[in-house]
Amino acid sequence: MAKILVLAELKEGVVQKVALELVSKARTLGEVTAVVLGTGAGAQAAILGEYGAQTVLISEDAAYTTYLAEPGAETLAYLIEQIAPSLVLIGGTYDGRDIAGRVNAKLGSGVITDAGEISFEGGALKVTVPWYSATTIVDVTSPSNAPLVMVKPKTFAAEKLEGAAVPTVEKISFTPSDKSKRARILETVMEKSEGPSLEEANVVISGGRGLKDAKNFELLHKLAEPLNAAVGATRAVVDSGWVSYSMQVGQTGKTVKPNVYIAVGISGAIQHTVGMKGSKNIIAINTDEEAPIFKVSDLGIVGDSLKILPALTEELKKRRG
């Protein structure tokens, strides 16, 4: 049976949702070993078991939470050599990418990023990857012994395994070297955010260049209130410095799959639509009748968003009473 190693990331001592998504997928491919690094790791073993991890390897060494990438990369590389898995699954997150890049260079692993479906066909790995303009789905394999496969959050569903056995928990007998303690995290500042996160929201409202000015983003936030929505943005808007990178939806940003996606002033470049076209219902507002966004929208409105947004916000408040 294939051995699947999953790097289960912690955030403030809690296992991230993407880790549960990866474990849920991994259990359909083989025997799952999850790796949890950092303060609070031990307490998270049980939940990983509920999603199908048979073995959970933990280390509570403070280095993982104090220093970027290197202690984690050293440890993961050590474990890959020890365990010789058929596949290593890593979340396409900030920390996941940092660690994967270093492990790849250390072991010569080979990395497949942005994985869609993952399977073994006749023992050979096959991963689908949306390529380039994402109009094409490419099947990729790796000749490497333990390839790293990176998966963006929300690619797979996190589903508990019925009748899951209690996992075997083992302490990792590896201590990060002093040399790995180079990029020190001095402080972590969480910016106050109202409402749900982009990944979790039932409704997402994103803005593009068509909003004309950074200050008009406020109109999206106002509409987000009655809908309890999260606000996202296109790369063009993020690159213009209107909003932060963490709000970017698309090829180089986040993938979102909400119930309702409202695209405001977004032309619909393929780099954006790849990150949102999995949404159940898409509403688009744009002044340009020819905008490609209307090719993927369920309800398209040709009109001026600066006028429509305030009117819609009022209308929703009225209906909500």
Add this chain to the structure above:
Amino acid sequence: MKIVVCVKQVPITTGTNKIDPNTLRIVREGVDAELDPADEYGIEAALQLIEAQGGEITLVSMGPDRAIEAIRRGLAMGADKAIHISDPALSGSDALTTARILAAAIKRVNPDLVICATESSDAYTGIVPAGIAQLLDIPQLTFAKKLTVENGKATIQRQIEGGYQTVEASLPALVTVTGSINEPRYPALKGIMQAKKKPVETLTAADLGFATSEVGSAGAKERVLGWNPAPQRQAGVLIKDDGNAAVAIADYLQKLKVI
């Protein structure tokens, strides 16, 4: 201070890029290309450091002969010189080979600071910078939205989910920058004229000590098996706003039971 900025020429994305059925690679010939806009932030960040503290900027780029156009644009912005690794054998290289080649070229410069974009705008694997840092055996400071360098240390504000982290490391170090770090300058006419005379060293894989068999498609750890067109969504209703758009959207949202 010696700074290396990694840059790449990318096809101008139109959403109509094609795959060559024989090589299973993206067709780059005959497609307009430019300096990756994501790299301009790194060049700008380097220029601001050099203008304040003195030093020299070397651009390092791996790409075909015509990538020189993108390199010249970076030089026109104000970088001092460049290393261009151009070799047909490198065609089809994966992220690891790219990191190996770039790291080998960067070693020749022996910089205090290496700056990269968080990811390129065409392949966007986002793992090459960490690979370079590992191969150069230096720390990495990633997803910077702010960068300061003083007293032999680089400090960044690192974008994370829902906030940021302040992270520091002693030089030499590698930094990846996001689009929110600065507003890149446009090359002035004077800069464009000067760029033509700035030194560009052209190297092959062999010059950097690599055999043809370990780079390009031959050395890649990723193999394309085949491809299929992605499923397309069907377009829905399109209405022109005659003053009732807000009501139409509200009705739709109500039907979906989100209000």
